[in-house]
Amino acid sequence: MGLEDQDSIRILRDVLDPDRGSHDLVAQFYSRWFAVDLTARDLFPPDMANQRRVFGQALCWLCDEIIAQRADEPVAFLAQLGRDHRKYGVTDQHYATLQDALLHTLRSHFEQSWDQRLSEAVHDVVALAVGMMSGAATAETSPPFSDGTVLEHLRPTRDVSVIRLKMDHPLSYLPGQYVPVQVPQWPRRWRYLSPAIPADSQGYVEFHVRSVPGGMVSTAIVGESRPGDRWRLANPHGGLHVDRDDADVLMVAGSTGLAPLRALIMDLARFAANPRVHLFFGARFPCELYDLPTLWEIASMNSWLSVTPVAEHKTDPPWAADYPDPTPPRGLHVRQIGVLADVVTRYGGWGDRQILLCGKPAMVLATKAALIAKGAPAERIRHDPLAS
Ligand SMILES: Cc1cc2nc3c(=O)[nH]c(=O)nc-3n(C[C@H](O)[C@H](O)[C@H](O)COP(=O)(O)OP(=O)(O)OC[C@H]3O[C@@H](n4cnc5c(N)ncnc54)[C@H](O)[C@@H]3O)c2cc1C
Incomplete structure (x- = not known):
């Protein structure tokens, strides 16, 4: 039955749900994955709490969509996730070891209740997620990220910075979109920032950043950015727009x-x-x-x-x-x-x-x-x- 076996997918969904205490299970999965594939650990920031929660939520949501027999959104979501993960340097080898580690962790977790039906459903859900992500990543031809140099850092107020960069290659985005950004002060801590000017054919970009109290990346940007810093920007997201043919x-x-x-x-x-x-x-x-x-x-x-x-x-x-x-x-x-x-x-x-x-x-x-x-x-x- 596999993906049509709603009862088994519901069982899988519940063990992955962070609100039902999936924390330990997801932590075990990451430990196993990093043990069998040492290069996978380097893809993630030192603090994994947020990553574990997001991973559990995403798989839980995927199970809900499969149970509801909705295909369009999960396919688009997984493909986008795969394309986005290219910026971390995720390879086919990582996807293969991830799939093995996740299946092994789930099989160990279910122990006695691991039967033919559950095994088929779990294998199919994991294969769908991993296959869609790696397939979309392989099919994408645009570069996974693009680097640029900080030209100017203005501090119009105590907490706000205006950062102007010139990208090595012009960045393509629609006005109103946001981009994942990595700054040299915090490698591997990607944060979303929204360009404050429309895309520029010469590669100029401007960001406005407010330092959030206790915030890791925003305080470093506002406190430490200087001309010459090299920033890394990945592909844009978001659909904030104005329809010029619509109302005021x-x-x-x-x-x-x-x-x-x-x-x-x-x-x-x-x-x-x-x-x-x-x-x-x-x-x-x-x-x-x-x-x-x-x-x-x-x-x-x-x-x-x-x-x-x-x-x-x-x-x-x-x-x-x-x-x-x-x-x-x-x-x-x-x-x-x-x-x-x-x-x-x-x-x-x-x-x-x-x-x-x-x-x-x-x-x-x-x-x-x-x-x-x-x-x-x-x-x-x-x-x-x-x-x-
Ligand atoms: C779609 C999108 C677009 C964004 N565009 C911009 C932008 O153009 N300019 C900009 O300055 N920021 C923007 N942000 C926020 C930015 O991505 C970071 O979340 C923010 O800078 C905090 O990161 P940090 O590493 O400093 O804080 P973290 O270390 O990640 O978090 C520290 C604490 O701050 C809280 N926190 C996180 N974000 C905010 C926030 N926005 N306001 C108040 N408290 C917060 C957290 O809950 C946590 O308690 C955007 C966020 C999203 C989702």
């Missing part, structure tokens, strides 16, 4: 969540006629609205764009004494005080708009909930995945 647009950006929305606005600026775009750009303090001059320049030349700066606090903290004057330039809306979710919905539900949200997960979720409560249809609201 509401954009809500918290801090460096501005980056992909700014790239979309810059891309729209190529056209004379666009849907109206209203951007709310928010931060905690007025001084942290770091990119208002650029937004002002674009808005001053493009009547379809209006920008409302939003700060949670009315005045700046003492540490910002030397910062430039945070008064919004003439032509932008008066700065509003409050959290984005409240300020944006003070103007209504925006239900007739294409709605794009970007920023830290808590802000995106709060703004989405507030908009839906005001009547905006959930399907009109777009945002990137909230976690990497």
